[in-house]
Amino acid sequence: MKTSHPLLPVRLFCIGLEACRAEFSAGARPGSSQRRAQARKGPHLVTQTGFTLIELLVVIVIIAILAAIAFPIIKSATRAAKSVRTVSNLRQIGMMAASYAGENNNRIPCYIDWGAYFGNPPGLVFFQRTLAEYAGYKFGQAPQSSTRPLPDCFYDPCVDGNPLPRHPMGDFGVNAAILPGADDCLSQFGSRLGVPVTSISHPSGKVICCSAAEVGWSSCWFIDGKYFAENGYNPTSGPQPRNAGGAASLFADWHVEKLDVANMDQATRRRYFLPDP
DSSP states (O other), X not given: OOOOOTTHHHHHHHHHHHHHHHHHHTTOOTTHXXXXXXXXHOGGGOOOOOOOHHHHHHHHHHHHHHHHHHHHHHHHHHHHHHHHHHHHHHHHHHHXXXXXXXXXTTEEOOSEEHHHHTSSSOOOEEHHHHHHHHTTOOOOSOTTOSSOOSOGGGSOGGGTTOSSOOOTTOSEXXXXXXXXXXXXXXXXXXXXXXXXGGGSSSGGGOEEEEEBOOSSTTSXXXXXXXXXXXXXXXXXXXXXXXXXXXXXXXXXXSOEEEEOGGGOOHHHHHHHHSOOO
């Protein structure tokens, strides 16, 4: 019977010991590679990764920075869009006034008819209502109404968001120095219909309507052009620079432009807001 060599177990032990020493020299423990392979196979040992607190804070800071950059841009764009709508509204008013003048002996409506207001029966007839009804809009509401009794073009989008109540007669003030009341029109021009366009010298330089103060019950639908011309800008009355730094203004030749009323000198104020002597 054939027997194994007596030194075979010793040789096998030496070979195993040599293999273990090779693993230690490579930085691993005996059998670790096998255990890692088994661990990869075991689903109960697989861990899920996620954001660390530092990573989350970095993301929040980046979002805050982007928001701080975007909000002023969005706000500025919104103001610019409202200013464009304001100019468009005044142009619509100018088109109404031009059409009205063409059918009423070339006259622009006066800013108010106090005689009609105190008449019997009383009726408040004013520039904005006259044009609105001429354009086919039924006024039909008392001026004290909290709703808007006029078409949207008579209201300034730049006032939207103002906590003060909106005046039902509109946000654009009619210049009483250029378009006086009906009684003055009757005495000066022989008719209560309004001011003849031909009586306004240099119509391209005369403001008949502009963005006005929205701080009082009677401070926004008309302006005292004479007072403004002599005393200058007042944040509580008269023309207001709320349209991208200027007051959107409608001139007697029906064009619209923005005027820097806050920094306007007296000579310029007189040229724009008073009739020529």
